[in-house]
Amino acid sequence: DTSVLAGLYGPAEAKISKELPDRAALEVLLRPKVGLPGVLERSREQLLRQTCEAVVLGVLHPRTAITLVLQVLSDAGSLLSCCLNAACMALLDAGLPLAALFCGVTCALQPDGTILLDPTARQEQEARAILTFAIASSERKVLMANTKGSCSVEEMQQCLAAAQRAADAVFQFYRDSVRRRYSKS
Amino acid sequence: GSITTADGSALVKLGNTTVICGVKAELAAPAADSANKGYIVPNVELPSLCAERFRSGPPGEEAQAASQFIADVIENSQMIMKEDLCIASGKLAWVLYCDIICLDYDGNLLDASVFALLAALKNVQLPSVMINEESGLSEVNLKQKNPLIIRKHPVATSFAVFDDTLLIVDPTAEEEDLATGTVTIVTDEEGRLCSVHKPGGSPLTGAKLQDCITRAITRHKEVKKLIDKVIKSVTPK
Numbered sequence: 246d247t248s249v250l251a252g253l254y255g256p257a258e259a260k261i262s263k264e265l266p267d268r269a270a271l272e273v274l275l276r277p278k279v280g281l282p283g284v285l286e287r288s289r290e291q292l293l294r295q296t297c298e299a300v301v302l303g304v305l306h307p308r309t310a311i312t313l314v315l316q317v318l319s320d321a322g323s324l325l326s327c328c329l330n331a332a333c334m335a336l337l338d339a340g341l342p343l344a345a346l347f348c349g350v351t352c353a354l355q356p357d358g359t360i361l362l363d364p365t366a367r368q369e370q371e372a373r374a375i376l377t378f379a380i381a382s383s384e385r386k387v388l389m390a391n392t393k394g395s396c397s398v399e400e401m402q403q404c405l406a407a408a409q410r411a412a413d414a415v416f417q418f419y420r421d422s423v424r425r426r427y428s429k430s
Numbered sequence: 431g432s433i434t435t436a437d438g439s440a441l442v443k444l445g446n447t448t449v450i451c452g453v454k455a456e457l458a459a460p461a462a463d464s465a466n467k468g469y470i471v472p473n474v475e476l477p478s479l480c481a482e483r484f485r486s487g488p489p490g491e492e493a494q495a496a497s498q499f500i501a502d503v504i505e506n507s508q509m510i511m512k513e514d515l516c517i518a519s520g521k522l523a524w525v526l527y528c529d530i531i532c533l534d535y536d537g538n539l540l541d542a543s544v545f546a547l548l549a550a551l552k553n554v555q556l557p558s559v560m561i562n563e564e565s566g567l568s569e570v571n572l573k574q575k576n577p578l579i580i581r582k583h584p585v586a587t588s589f590a591v592f593d594d595t596l597l598i599v600d601p602t603a604e605e606e607d608l609a610t611g612t613v614t615i616v617t618d619e620e621g622r623l624c625s626v627h628k629p630g631g632s633p634l635t636g637a638k639l640q641d642c643i644t645r646a647i648t649r650h651k652e653v654k655k656l657i658d659k660v661i662k663s664v665t666p667k
């Protein structure tokens with residue numbers, strides 16, 4: 246039920262103050278459903294921006310600006326990984342050159358130790374810890390990690406392994422979506 | 431502490447990076463939905479004097495992201511229980527304003543900020559407050575002071591990642607600029623992970639991440655010893 250609308254603009258001409266001489270300047274704007282963007286949105290924008298910068302081949306488009314705008318339509322848990330998935334699909338849809346795809350997976354560690362993937366808002370509140378990972382499509386490496394609540398090292402490794410397995414399903418969904426988009430053109 | 435007008439303060443130097451944290455305690459009414467909880471409000475400032483890249487004006491993205499990170503560390507590690515800050519449920523509670531200001535930016539801001547915050551909170555002496563039954567007003571007794579109850583001691587360790595293979599602990603500003611990514615691990619004294627913060631950057635395998643975590647846990651012990659030594663030397667006998 247969590248949904249995020251992503252709009253990607255670029256590579257377009259950048260303002261002189263923002264342009265980088267050798268690569269594209271990526272900017273991410275995250276707008277919450279209600280209220281003005283605050284410190285939490287800024288921190289998430291930084292996470293998303295650096296994740297996208299790691300996959301987008303910015304050196305192919307120097308002195309340009311790529312702007313990614315994300316609008317939260319509804320939040321029913323696992324918002325950060327929804328934003329990550331929206332960002333990657335927007336990059337795919339725009340046809341930007343990418344080194345790899347990435348997907349966002351949220352793991353919730355319940356009080357009894359079981360791992361729950363993509364928790365709802367209720368499950369997030371009851372959980373002991375919530376870990377969000379951005380997994381890259383090349384060798385399932387970790388691009389981004391963010392944790393809320395404390396957990397032991399073994400639990401983190403288990404969550405990471407579960408997230409890497411779940412990433413396969415998300416990448417398959419990307420493939421199917423892109424295939425559907427271009428099949429009956 | 432380092433700031434005489436603050437209720438608690440600490441100055442931390444990690445190499446050339448200098449961060450000062452001042453904690454001011456004020457009284458406020460608790461929120462309606464959590465009547466027995468006080469507030470802890472961290473704020474990280476990167477003034478233009480600390481590095482050329484920061485301009486004066488509204489806080490930039492790095493300062494805001496750092497503030498959010500510190501707030502998350504306080505929340506995740508449960509170093510201070512907000513219930514301990516409550517004086518009278520529903521009526522009066524302490525608000526701790528933690529201002530973390532960077533005086534010299536040479537990389538590794540997050541580590542230094544977490545240390546400064548921990549040391550400043552250990553330095554805080556809160557005056558005892560009594561609520562007068564008849565008048566309903568609060569009486570603050572400045573002569574009788576109590577330290578804060580700090581349950582956990584989180585320590586942050588940052589790494590700069592170069593091309594998925596090389597890891598450098600405690601990077602300087604130059605190393606950070608050249609790095610392809612950064613990882614920050616916050617551990618507490620029981621070896622539990624309070625935060626794994628990897629904001630994008632080049633991809634890491636799970637094994638490399640595990641390597642970072644083991645190093646962070648070892649470093650935690652050394653840092654904790656150092657902080658205890660310094661606090662003991664400052665405490666008046």
